[in-house]
Amino acid sequence: MNIIPVNLDKFRRLTGWSKKIATAQQQLAEELAAELAQVESIHDPLAVHIYQARAAFRRTCDYDKSKHGRHIEMTIRMSYREAEQLGFRAPYEFWALLMRCGVAGPAPALIPTPSPADNSSATSPS
Numbered sequence: 817m818n819i820i821p822v823n824l825d826k827f828r829r830l831t832g833w834s835k836k837i838a839t840a841q842q843q844l845a846e847e848l849a850a851e852l853a854q855v856e857s858i859h860d861p862l863a864v865h866i867y868q869a870r871a872a873f874r875r876t877c878d879y880d881k882s883k884h885g886r887h888i889e890m891t892i893r894m895s896y897r898e899a900e901q902l903g904f905r906a907p908y909e910f911w912a913l914l915m916r917c918g919v920a921g922p923a924p925a926l927i928p929t930p931s932p933a934d935n936s937s938a939t940s941p942s
Contacts, residue, residue: 861902862899862902862903865899865902866914869891870914870917872891872895873888873895873916876891891915896908896911899911
């Protein structure tokens with residue numbers, strides 16, 4: 817029977833290193849989890865801007881009863897420009913609809929809806 821001699825000192829040193837590596841990995845995992853929690857707590861600047869712009873729009877609607885909507889349109893335009901800088905990539909009409917969402921009064925029609933007469937002419941054979 818061949819028995820390989822084992823150096824116990826070398827074995828103990830190797831197990832000591834593996835324990836150190838395991839603790840270092842655990843610390844790294846805890847640091848990454850803390851960093852991830854911090855990143856998740858940071859708010860999206862565009863979402864914050866949408867919230868603030870809608871609040872400003874509602875305040876302007878309350879103020880602008882006799883100005884024929886000039887202040888309202890200016891508020892929408894200014895907030896749209898800032899939203900574009902923050903990464904909003906939809907047309908102005910969509911931004912205006914987003915601002916007017918939930919506010920009394922007519923909203924702009926973005927997609928024209930066909931009338932029933934238009935649908936009947938499209939399905940009838942010529």
